[in-house]
Amino acid sequence: MGTVHARSLDPLPMRGPELGVQPDDIEAPEIEHEPKQEVLENKNVVVQQVHIDGLGRTKEDLLTYEIKEVFRAKNLIDVMRKSHEARQKLLRLGIFRKVEVVIDTSRGEGALPNGLDVTFEVTELRRMTGSYNTMVGNNEGSMVLGLKLPNVLGRAEKMTFQFSYGTKETSYGLSFFKPQPGNFERNITLNMYKVTGQFPWSSLRETDRGISGELSFPLWKTSQTLKWEGVWRELGCLARTASFAVREESGHSLKSSLSHSMVIDTRNSSILPRKGGLLKIHQELAGYTGGDASFLKEDFEIQLNKTLFWDSVLSTSLWGGLLLPIGDKPTSIADRFYLGGPTSIRGFSMYSLGPQSEGDYLGGEGYWAGGVHLYTPLPFRPGKGGFGDLFRTHFFLNAGNLCNLNYGEGPKAHLKKLAECIRWSYGIGLVLRLGNIARLELNYCIPMGVQSGDRICDGFQFGAGIRFL
Amino acid sequence: MSLAAEAFVSQMAAAEPWPESATLYQPLKEDQILLSDCASSLAVQAYLRMCGLPVQVVCKSNAEYMSPSGKIPFIHVGNQVVSELGPIVQFTKAKGNSLSDGLDDVQRAEMKAYMELVNNMLLTAELYIQWCDDATAAEISRPRYSSPYSWPLSNILAYQKQWEVRRKMNAIGWGGKTLEQVYEDVTQCCQALSQRLGTQPFFFNKQPTELDALVFGHLFTILTTRLTSTELAERIKSYSNLLSFCRRIEQTYFEDKSS
Numbered sequence: 001m002g003t004v005h006a007r008s009l010d011p012l013p014m015r016g017p018e019l020g021v022q023p024d025d026i027e028a029p030e031i032e033h034e035p036k037q038e039v040l041e042n043k044n045v046v047v048q049q050v051h052i053d054g055l056g057r058t059k060e061d062l063l064t065y066e067i068k069e070v071f072r073a074k075n076l077i078d079v080m081r082k083s084h085e086a087r088q089k090l091l092r093l094g095i096f097r098k099v100e101v102v103i104d105t106s107r108g109e110g111a112l113p114n115g116l117d118v119t120f121e122v123t124e125l126r127r128m129t130g131s132y133n134t135m136v137g138n139n140e141g142s143m144v145l146g147l148k149l150p151n152v153l154g155r156a157e158k159m160t161f162q163f164s165y166g167t168k169e170t171s172y173g174l175s176f177f178k179p180q181p182g183n184f185e186r187n188i189t190l191n192m193y194k195v196t197g198q199f200p201w202s203s204l205r206e207t208d209r210g211i212s213g214e215l216s217f218p219l220w221k222t223s224q225t226l227k228w229e230g231v232w233r234e235l236g237c238l239a240r241t242a243s244f245a246v247r248e249e250s251g252h253s254l255k256s257s258l259s260h261s262m263v264i265d266t267r268n269s270s271i272l273p274r275k276g277g278l279l280k281i282h283q284e285l286a287g288y289t290g291g292d293a294s295f296l297k298e299d300f301e302i303q304l305n306k307t308l309f310w311d312s313v314l315s316t317s318l319w320g321g322l323l324l325p326i327g328d329k330p331t332s333i334a335d336r337f338y339l340g341g342p343t344s345i346r347g348f349s350m351y352s353l354g355p356q357s358e359g360d361y362l363g364g365e366g367y368w369a370g371g372v373h374l375y376t377p378l379p380f381r382p383g384k385g386g387f388g389d390l391f392r393t394h395f396f397l398n399a400g401n402l403c404n405l406n407y408g409e410g411p412k413a414h415l416k417k418l419a420e421c422i423r424w425s426y427g428i429g430l431v432l433r434l435g436n437i438a439r440l441e442l443n444y445c446i447p448m449g450v451q452s453g454d455r456i457c458d459g460f461q462f463g464a465g466i467r468f469l
Numbered sequence: 470m471s472l473a474a475e476a477f478v479s480q481m482a483a484a485e486p487w488p489e490s491a492t493l494y495q496p497l498k499e500d501q502i503l504l505s506d507c508a509s510s511l512a513v514q515a516y517l518r519m520c521g522l523p524v525q526v527v528c529k530s531n532a533e534y535m536s537p538s539g540k541i542p543f544i545h546v547g548n549q550v551v552s553e554l555g556p557i558v559q560f561t562k563a564k565g566n567s568l569s570d571g572l573d574d575v576q577r578a579e580m581k582a583y584m585e586l587v588n589n590m591l592l593t594a595e596l597y598i599q600w601c602d603d604a605t606a607a608e609i610s611r612p613r614y615s616s617p618y619s620w621p622l623s624n625i626l627a628y629q630k631q632w633e634v635r636r637k638m639n640a641i642g643w644g645g646k647t648l649e650q651v652y653e654d655v656t657q658c659c660q661a662l663s664q665r666l667g668t669q670p671f672f673f674n675k676q677p678t679e680l681d682a683l684v685f686g687h688l689f690t691i692l693t694t695r696l697t698s699t700e701l702a703e704r705i706k707s708y709s710n711l712l713s714f715c716r717r718i719e720q721t722y723f724e725d726k727s728s
Contacts, residue, residue: 240550244545252534254619
């Protein structure tokens, strides 16, 4: 009888966008060559058995959640669609290299005339995968070793270890990820890390050693994350010439914080989206679960995109945040907000605006930043449909402010303070998208509203990053 | 900044007069500071008072990490930050204040030798007793050292410090010493100092030098600090000229100014 192979479908990227597969797409061509042709499309069928071949260390109970829908299928098209969905679900678990689906008529004892067997032929990922990179940046070269153990306990748990050995600093991180069986979006992550960062704009060097636990789950259209984090932070001066204000912040502190974040993302792509919006709200409460640092931090990000004429996209975004110290202790330089640079307010140097002391930027307790961009394809569209589509030209207008707030003054005074001495800039530039994760920008910027102490970058500015205003 | 530029900046700083706002930083006096840090801080304070340079003492729980060398104490003068007695003496000299200018080369060499003796014997003995004597470390040093921090950071930092000092002791060959041997070293050091002092008011006759400040800082702190045992103070108390030396410096430079 006719055997239908669903393997003609391209292997899907593990977390790629859902391919809207129509029943027409998977109508099997092979049936037509069979001598005894039979139209199965509208016939009622029963899925009698589902096999999964090729399992090694994966526990079967995990997979039953992912494939149970296949049993509910009532006709062949339904079987195909459900099998395809199950295949996608299996691939999303990140534990299989390859999943193929074979649908055949039932055989053997108890086989019904309209019974079908579905077989998933899977190839598991290796027990351990490794990677090796070298990185150069921040006046430092480093070597990054990564180890990944997918499916470490057999239920799609993932363990990753990253070790970075640099000419100046060594960092490492160990993380453990476990999804709830049958509900991949609901998962927990445990982390342990040591990260050292050098921040030349503040003449500051920070070493964080921490542990954190995170719970993510979807709720209605949002994705929610609850997190506890305990970090031992060690701050020090980057050079002897660091300002005394930074020197005073040196030493050890312990931060224990609970945080919650909520994201609604309806954009079609996170880099250079054409439509949709993003709302991100993050709040962090430190000090109630121990530690030396006590504060409440609120942070939000909004982005809206709209396609206009000739493939051009109008994108507007607004960021804002507040940091309220709890108790008498002032906020730490490590918790405050920083603004400026090619990824936020263009035309200013990286994190080089707002409160400063002897040329070292100390960050602020309140900020807002907004941007309007008009993205257009390259003029005359060279390389259309290929390489040229990775590029966009953009016109931008950025504005924002960062300052310290004296919490005795009341909300009206704060708003007034944030509306005073607004820094803004405008310009034109070229954007290059790198995969679906990062983008590069080369802009000609004209900074305006510069206050004394701000460091500007008048003219061409290059930027690379993941998150852009 | 290049070395030449740095040298130029310090030269420029040297040309400026001593400001009224000069500050000396040390750990919290009541709850945190340990014997050895207290002694070093007192030595610098005594030195600056002998020079007649006013300095305001500020207690900060993170003083050790603020210091450019990681050692207590350090002074903040103008926009310069200098830590420890040796560099501070150099720094004041560049500003035109020196106590050892009247000495000839032989005396200066002798002074340096005695200062080395104090640093190698008394300071090391203080560190040994603080961190290598288990009773003192458990009852005094670790709780005091970690007092500004919350658990578990307090434990981590205290044990990290203890481990660091013990490693240093092993490196200089003190790791295998017993407490009794350390007391014996202190006695020998005091013996040498007592003999050098003799019946003079200061180590080099009538004028105090940085050696006097250093010896005063250590001896006075040992005599006035409560430890798990009084043995260390007892060893010093048997040298009456050292005791009267401490009293004399305290009266001349500390009492009249505080009253």
